[in-house]
Amino acid sequence: MATNVVDRLHKDLDKTIGNLPPAIAEAVEQAALTTTYPTGAVLFAEAQIQRGVFIVRRGRVKLSVCGSDGKTLILRMVELGGMLGVASAISGRPYEATAETQEPSEISFLRQNDLLRLMRQHGEIALWVTQQVSRDYSWTCREIRDLMLSDSASEKLARLLVGWLDNNAESRQTGHLKMALTHEEIGQMIGTSRETVSRLFAGFKKQNLIQQNGATLVISNRVALESLITA
Amino acid sequence: MATNVVDRLHKDLDKTIGNLPPAIAEAVEQAALTTTYPTGAVLFAEAQIQRGVFIVRRGRVKLSVCGSDGKTLILRMVELGGMLGVASAISGRPYEATAETQEPSEISFLRQNDLLRLMRQHGEIALWVTQQVSRDYSWTCREIRDLMLSDSASEKLARLLVGWLDNNAESRQTGHLKMALTHEEIGQMIGTSRETVSRLFAGFKKQNLIQQNGATLVISNRVALESLITA
DNA sequence: TACCTGAAGTGATGGCGATCACTCAGCCGT
DNA sequence: ACGGCTGAGTGATCGCCATCACTTCAGGTA
Known part of the structure; x- marks a missing residue:
């Protein structure tokens, strides 16, 4: 022993x-x-x-x-x-x-x-x-x-992203995320179709909630993203 | 001991x-x-x-x-x-x-x-x-x-009913169920609105899948009900 | 009996997102 | 440089179901 x-x-x-x-x-x-x-x-x-x-x-x-x-x-x-x-x-x-x-x-x-x-x-x-x-x-x-309990797909995606941010300390600080999943897989995590995920990302970018450089996702406006949760 | x-x-x-x-x-x-x-x-x-x-x-x-x-x-x-x-x-x-x-x-x-x-x-x-x-x-x-993984509400309700049937031996034989829940609660179990539950029950009755006598629900056509699952 | 409250039906409407059908951008191997 | 392949973006359509707004019904109470 x-x-x-x-x-x-x-x-x-x-x-x-x-x-x-x-x-x-x-x-x-x-x-x-x-x-x-x-x-x-x-x-x-x-x-x-x-x-x-x-x-x-x-x-x-x-x-x-x-x-x-x-x-x-x-x-x-x-x-x-x-x-x-x-x-x-x-x-x-x-x-x-x-x-x-x-x-x-x-x-x-x-x-x-x-x-x-x-x-x-x-x-x-x-x-x-x-x-x-x-x-x-x-x-x-x-x-x-x-x-x-959140039937809007955008709410679910926002939850997922915020959750990812909080998963490690440096992401929480910088707002940077490494995208390791395809849109299809993201859809499978939040229960929506791949197309919807694409459209949601496009919408988020248009609202300047996020930006994307290659495989790096930047959450530029976390508070706005969080406001989508329980809207 | x-x-x-x-x-x-x-x-x-x-x-x-x-x-x-x-x-x-x-x-x-x-x-x-x-x-x-x-x-x-x-x-x-x-x-x-x-x-x-x-x-x-x-x-x-x-x-x-x-x-x-x-x-x-x-x-x-x-x-x-x-x-x-x-x-x-x-x-x-x-x-x-x-x-x-x-x-x-x-x-x-x-x-x-x-x-x-x-x-x-x-x-x-x-x-x-x-x-x-x-x-x-x-x-x-x-x-x-x-x-x-079953976005039709009828599929979820069918699953619930069949599940109830299998929960005790005599229900499985007779097809009789005692309804202990309101439509609202059923909706909360399958993630739909109360109104949808009402309409689904009405539909099931119209198709002779189920009958209702007061608080007793009779599953008259279990196989048809099961066929709704994974349709 | 008339009343009241909570459950259950039902119509009308509108929105969200699934689905289909593409095009477009990388990326790989040969 | 060329096909081939997988992931990503986008438009058009459409059906299901949430929601609102009632009515109906049953049970319990004064």
Whole structure:
């Protein structure tokens, strides 16, 4: 249980597993299998029987659900340290969404058995896992609320942009954003068509709410953008 | 840890706490405070700081979120044995929804501290709680998917009705449903206006998909109703 | 009985955004 | 430099549904 020097000689990826104490992170590390995936790799698909959980060590993973008519709704992007498929692994039910890498990524996989064993052995791990699921749950509640209770598409887009700004400290200061998503994907995040996203961006530019230089988006008038929310 | 006769002399409410072993259910029972609420009582409100979790022992509780413009979206109805506010108690964040009794109900309350202590003491409780959150999460994912990826309102209503049918065995046989919700509330469940719900019901009746006798709804043509889903 | 309140039908109207059908701008590989 | 391909911009059309403004109905109360 004590962390000795030999254990610490491992690569320092283990620091990225939640905020777990090193000794416990090490236990997870030993049970997990870490793999590198290319862009577009599908870690698991909606309705597929559950095998275990995935932990993002590097890269970005898109989590989405899809309707039978082919339409897609992106639930969220999962980044460094995020877990995928936890709820399914705990409840034993099929995955409720599809996970697909957005860029070359390094992902640790932990089988359900090992997860449950670790949770049973280390109370801290159990608590940490439960907190992950709880976070996912609150996030999804916010999501459903924002999507359903704001029927104007511009409001949803404004929410998305402001949310992106607040996601990291420097964006909040400078108002600069790196656009990593296509208009189509943005549409899938806010539940509108690609064309509507195009038109909304055009409108925002016309009102001088935003500017665009290549792949960089500049929020020039954040307050006006926020005033669109709950208009 | 063993269940002795004295423990079992308690009222048999404890059987309703999940599928926990009696001894453990008893531990929960001792830490919890059970109260009777009238219809319309608010157990907790959205964005309120979290205090603990609620367990439904009798009655029905409406869980909803609301937008700033006053519009409401009902997430789900929680019945016997269901827990409320678990994710918030675990993560320590404010409640993400509002819980309001729909009928006179008996509710057990468990403070956050006691919940966490019990989870730490009994691995089974920790696992059970985690499973609850996981269930809530999958449910919410299904919800968001069904609501967003089916833009016709009739499809959403059809989904709701079929879901109600499958909720209990006899409804599935007879096709009979007791309507416990107003059209307005149904609208809040599927994200449409009250008027649209009225018109949809009228349409369904005209097509002989359903009939209505007072508060009893009869699904006369379930297959046709299902064919509206993913049309 | 007449009244009152909350739920449920229903018509008319208007707007927002999905959809179709293009064109246009990059970007890649050969 | 040339096709080919994917993402982006834009116009035209149109259907669904929110909204407003009523009426109708049922249940409870004085």
